Amino acid sequence: MKKAIVTGASKGLGAAVANHFIKNGIEVTDVSRSENSGLKGHQHYHHEKVDLGVTDEAVSFLEGWFHEQPEDLEKLYLIQNAGTVQPMETVGKMDAEAIEKTIQLNYVTPVVLSNLAFQLASEQKVELVIVNITSGAANKPNHGWSVYGSTKAALNLFTETAALEQGGEGHKMISFSPSIMDTGMQEEIRSAKQDSFAQVEAFKEYKEQGKLRKPEEVGEVLVNILLGERLINGKLYHINDYLPSTK
Template structure:
C-alpha cells in the first residue's frame, strides 16, 4: 500500500500537499502540533501531534509508525516543517531562536531521512523523500542568515544522499515552492525593515497579488511525484511548471 507522511501538514503548503495526496487516494499522516481540522473526518487523513524540534520524540514516533505498517509498499516522506525565524541581522539574533531554526530546518529532516533510509532497507518498501527548500538557499538575503543557510545545507544534504544512492536506491529530491500566500509570508511582511531590508518588496508581493495559493503549489508537487520519472537529487522548482507571478 502507498502511504505518505507530511511534516507540518496542518497549514500552508503542507496542508495543501496533504489534501492533494488524499484526493489521489493516498493515505496521509500529518505530523504537526495542531492537525488539520478540515480533514479530520476523512478516513485517509491521520494526525500525529509531534514537536519536530524534539528529535528523540519525533524519531521515536517515526520508527514506531513505520514498524506498524505491515502493508507498506511505498512511502512518500514530505519534509515540510520549517521556520523563517529568526528574521534578524547577525549580532542581534536570539541564540535560542537560532538553535530552534537549525533543529527544525536542518537537523530534523536530515535525521528523519537517515532513519527512513535504514527502515526502508530493513522492511523493503520504496522510499521517496521530498525536502522543501527555498530560493533563500541560493543567495544571501539581509536578515535571513539562518533561514538561507539551513536551507542551503539541506539542499547539499539532499544532493549528497542522492549521490550515495545512485539511480537504483532510495529517491530524495528538493522542491522549491517560491513565494506563497501563507502564514510564513505574514511573518515576513510584519518584520521591521532594520531586521529584514526587503520587507517592503514582500509587502508589495501581497498588495500586487503576486503570491501563489498553496493549493496550486502543492498540486504541482503532487503531480511531479505521481506523474513524472523522478531524478534523484534534483531540485524541482515550481516556477518551471507555473507562469511567473513577477
C-alpha cells in the first residue's frame, strides 16, 4: 500500500498534487488549516487541520499519523508544499513576527517533519520519499524577497545534505521547482507595492500575457515523476525540464 501526505493541499499546487495522487489510486492526507472543497468526501482524501507554523502541532500530527497506519503500508510520499512569500518588504522595514513565521513555515517545519519522518519510517520499515517544493528565488537575490528566497535556499541545501547522508539505498528526498503558476501566491505578489517588491510589474505582465502555468498541469508532472521515474536522491527537479518554458 502507498499513501501520500501533502501539506497545503486545500488549494493551488498542493490541491493539484493531491488530486493526481488520488487519480492514481493513492490515498492522500491533506495537512492544512482548511479543507479542500473539491476533494471533500472522496474516499481517498482525508483532511487534518494543523497549523504548520507551530512545531508541536506538526510533530503531533505526524506521530499520530504513523501510529494509525496499517502494517501493509509500504511507501509514503511526503510533499512539503505549504509556504508563504510574505513578508514582501525590504530589509529594515519588515515586521519581526512576520519574519519568524515565514522561517518557521518555509524552513523549520519541513526540516522537523523530515527528521521525524525519517525516524518513524525507518522504525516501521516504510519506504519514504520526501519532496520539498522550492523556488527559483532560492538561486539569486530578489528585491523584497530576502526571507522567502533565503528560506528556500536553506531548504535546498538541507535536501541535498539529507540525501547525501542517505546515499543511494536509504530514504529519498528531492526538491521540485514549479516556477510561476496561477495561484493565490501570485495574487499576493501582484498586490505588492513596487517599493517593497521591485519586480511587481513584471509579475503583473506574466498574468496579463498568459505566462502563468496552471497548477493542475504542474501537479500532474510532479506526480508522474514520483510514480514513473527512478528518483535521484537530492536532485532538484525543475518543471521547465518537462514542460516548455512560459517566459
